[in-house]
Amino acid sequence: MRISVIGCGHLGIPHAAAMAELGHEVIGVDVDQAKVDSLNSGQCPIYETGLPELLARHTASGRLRFTTDIREAAAFADMHFIGVGTPIDADGRSYDTGQVYGAVRQLAPHLDRACTIVGKSTVTVGTTVQVTALAQRLAPAGERVDVVWNPEFLREGRAVEDTLRPDRLIAGLTTVEAEKAIRAVYAPILDAGVPLFVTDPQTAELAKGAANTFLGLKISYINAVADMCDAAGGDISQIVDILGIDPRIGSGGMRPGIGYGGGCLPKDVRAFTASARQLGADKAAALLRAAEEINESRTDVAMDLIRGALGDRRVKHAKITVWGAAFKPGTNDVRESPALALAQALQQAGATVTVHDPQAVATAMTRNPELDYTDDLPASVDGADLVVLATEWPEYQQADPRELAGRAASLLLVDCRTILDPESWRTAGWTVHQLGRPGK
């Protein structure tokens, strides 16, 4: 099929490349000329495993190209995926769907044949109905436009794999033609046995919000239990193992730490909570709000752990190394990064902070230029009074505690993600504090 992907960000680039991999001819559209130029020259503007190779292969073969000209996409494609951003609104609680409506407004008047618009962005329930009305109103008279909502479940860092081999596909639609088109575009994935849920648009929209909100709830729940371990004595790592072995609970997405961040979970939990409130589901809203409050408290929890670790020494004037800037390992995305929030809080408390990250120094510098950065792991601990592990990159688990012991001023480590083997660090002379594992 000939398809376009409108919005080439963390979702759109992997989606465009994956669609080319499935055999489609793809045109990616973005308003950002620099991004389009870099994509057309084979450069990948985001750090994502397997994506540079896929981009290089399909831009070279001519099956994938990028443009800023929406008319070119309208003239080329029979199906248009919309993957533009849906940031949180100025009120801080609901989606700003302006980019979605903006893309449809730009595209629809140029449609010159029957086509399908497939929304992938995460939106408030009810958006598909409005997008459909808008597209059909603006399309030239006589041109058939079907709209499908097909929410995306990829995780950053695994975007290519998740797009090509998803757990499930959802299509919220209302016409036979739309279902035929969706089955055609995803045929190789469906043939591989991936289930497709064909449903109404509202169910599709709500399912996406409900999924991300559940992930946020699960993380906040385990973080609440980690706090109880810290207060009462207990080992959150063992509790995760004990709970996770029960298939009704499952151990996935239950790692304790300094909270969920990124471009999606925080805003999606916020927006879903707001929807619950607007729809009159007050008790649901209260439950979800509690999960948000737990998440919002994680920087304070980490600061308490750090203060406890420093003892008589104070945060003020301490030289502190923060390991991690990305919101999670495997990406250079720093949107709503809990690690950067912690680094900022430490700096505001008077510490001299150096942030290390293996991939996200450049993006973090743009977002938080007030902090100092390095991508040299051993050098990051030079002269440090305290090292704080904030993002669980494998590099930190693989680091040599003996080598680092020779460089730090004081052998004090706070593991906010509870991923290190404390024994190997203690053997090398370090004092280790782990979140949710007091005295372990």
Ligand SMILES: NC(=O)C1=CN([C@@H]2O[C@H](COP(=O)(O)OP(=O)(O)OC[C@H]3O[C@@H](n4cnc5c(N)ncnc54)[C@H](O)[C@@H]3O)[C@@H](O)[C@H]2O)C=CC1
């Ligand atoms: N980042 C992720 O892993 C996932 C994101 N989503 C959802 O996908 C949507 C996009 O998210 P991201 O890719 O992270 O955002 P992003 O901010 O990385 O990318 C959005 C892109 O859309 C472009 N854009 C804005 N208006 C445009 C227009 N009128 N025409 C063409 N391009 C336009 C922007 O320049 C930007 O490059 C959001 O709704 C998000 O919630 C869903 C699943 C996974």
Ligand SMILES: O=C(O)[C@H]1O[C@H](OP(=O)(O)OP(=O)(O)OC[C@H]2O[C@@H](n3ccc(=O)[nH]c3=O)[C@H](O)[C@@H]2O)[C@H](O)[C@@H](O)[C@@H]1O
């Ligand atoms: O809608 C989206 O954009 C995507 O949001 C999340 O994906 P992502 O933001 O890439 O990251 P996750 O792996 O879910 O992690 C989110 C945050 O939660 C934290 N987290 C995750 C898992 C865990 O057990 N504990 C934990 O603290 C991570 O460190 C990170 O800050 C969802 O997992 C995807 O299914 C969804 O498509």
